[in-house]
Amino acid sequence: MQFLCDVHISYKLVNAIESLGFKCIHVNAILDKWYTKDGAISAFADENDFILITKDVDFRNSFFVNKKPKKLIKINLGNVTNQELITVFSNNIASFSKLSITYSNFLIEINSGNINFVTL
Helix, strand or coil: CCCEEEECCCHHHHHHHCCCCCHHHHHHHCCHHCCHHHHHHHHHHHHEEEEEECCCCHHHHHHHHHHCCCEEEECCCCCCCCHHHHHHHHHHHCCCHHHHHHHEEEEEEEEEEEEEEEEE
């Protein structure tokens, strides 16, 4: 299981996910860095079997309308600390891994107080 963090996701989360034993890269390390368009980010994630982590609602909309990206984690926590976000991932990474093994298309929405899974 490997992750691609969108532009508004902290490098601290990238490092934390890597410390849990998973490959994780930031969008600033690929293609046109922070200038990379959403469609190119989705295509890169799908072509390379990454789970895209984002706060951007446009990716959620694209998941439902275009089924792209195929694997998406949408963070809906508002203004939380990096440590709070790292804790959420640390506590739930096993569930994310099981979902990734079982389904080829899914959306995980991390909300305050709950996590929702949608599979296609």
